[in-house]
Amino acid sequence: MAANILTIPTTTLNNGVQMPAFGLGTFNIKGGEGVDVIKDAIDIGYRHFDTAFLYNNESELGEAINDKIANKVIKREDVFVVTKLWNTYHEPERVREGCDKSLTNLGLDYIDLYLMHFPVSFEYHGDDIPWPKSGPNNEPNAINDIDYLDTWKEMEKLVDSGIVKSIGVSNFNSEQVDRLCKEGRIKPVVNQVECSPIINQKRLNAFCTERDVLIIGYSPLGKKLISRPEIEEIAKKYDKTAAQIILRYLHELGVTPIPKTTHKKRLKENIDIFHFQLAQEDKEALDAMNTGERTVRLPNSIHAKHYPFNLEF
Template sequence: MATQITDRSVLNNGVEMPWLGLGVWKAKDGNETVAVRSAIEAGYRSVDTAAVYGNEEGVGEGIRQAGIDRDQLFITTKVWNADQGYESTLKAFDASMKKLGLDTLDLYLIHWPVKDKFVETWKALEKLYRDGYVRAIGVSNFHIHHLEELKKHSEITPVVNQVEYHPLLTQKELHAYCKERSIQLEAWSPLMQGNLDHPLLVELGQKYGKSPAQIVIRWDLQNEVVTIPKSITPERIVQNAQVFDFALSAEDVEKISALNENKRFGPDPDNFDF
């Protein structure tokens, strides 16, 4: 169980990834730079971005402004759907690295399982990993059947599967599948895009003296799920990290898990159109 912000998950290739990171989806116009710098100053050591977010340059600037050693940070970005395929993925990676201003990347993900393309995309990620440009490679939004298909054609097992995961979408079968294969599950949209007014979360917030957001982040961590709550507000970024001074009881963890409705706020990976 993560007990401090510096705690890390050991991935299946031995690389260590922080349990808590900052997500920067939709953060632009300089907000992402402020958010990244504020997060690092608050103790965060992981930042998650993507080519399609259009803010890799701002993230890179935030990293530089924070002024800490690069080897203390864990930076993730993702190849977008339109760039999938072997050669196009390699080009997309180069473009992302130039925008970030980095020589090496900690984690590179396939953003979505684009049919008839994600296998070739994965082969490009394997090359980047073997050539030393990336410390770890993984996937995002992959169902079990996508992972099974990838397994037939790959030599390297993904270290991470980043998926929509929150109290209304616990993905129990996928979580168990990944755990059995040492694939670290990572939650995007852990705070349900702000839909945190559920009576149980409010009640538990009052019980533990925490906000519903902090309750959910703590629930993620106790379920051994890496979590990357998004915020551009320095005060909220700090609050989201104040989850290491308490622990939910096993009973309360189960109560939150029982809220599952298989409800998505984002697209289903089997039915997305972008």
């Protein structure tokens, strides 16, 4: 059954904003194909789109959205656009600059949700150098250890200015989220983290839920994961795809999944997860797959003061 936007639930963020509880991740979706994929997604019923300055595809997302607005398929307020402040713009005086560049790339007047991509800060060596190197051995990355709280305070000003509706974080651990909740003027509305049956983030999710911070889950699917026999067996039981089982599992955990695909058939399948429920024994079988193993890490940054993945959660 094709997805219908009316069947896709929204979740209320801690500032009262409604966010679609399912989105499209766009990492590596670029060029003309990227524009077409996003247009297809809009036609299918997707309304939550996730990009980042680092992905170098904000312009593709903006082009697709503005085309659909011009053709009266959607209105601007119908779509929820998420992008991210990259590590080279953490210096307080560069935060607005980073946001303005994303707005220009997107061709939009405001961003629905602006995330700090990582708590780790890099030196700024130019807009086209996201992974700066430094030192006598030209070592990556050029880390300058700007305090993420100082960066956050500048992001709060973006909300005050109206060019950003909500702010949140990505790849933050529990201590870092707690610090922002306690010391920031505006509480983060989300923490976007890697989330799948392999790393289900239950402890971090519970921690964030206590603070009214929602988890958005990136990289929920993978070839090795969706081909695992135990997931395929569950999928047969429900007459669903393995991807649908995984995405439904995350939804039932209270996570907003943002899977990526460039295939129209899978775009339709992935979002069609709101008309069935998993039995308890199947959720427990998926729970049992959790190892906490990450596939996404910030390379060459483990010794940074604010590196987030040294804590258990």
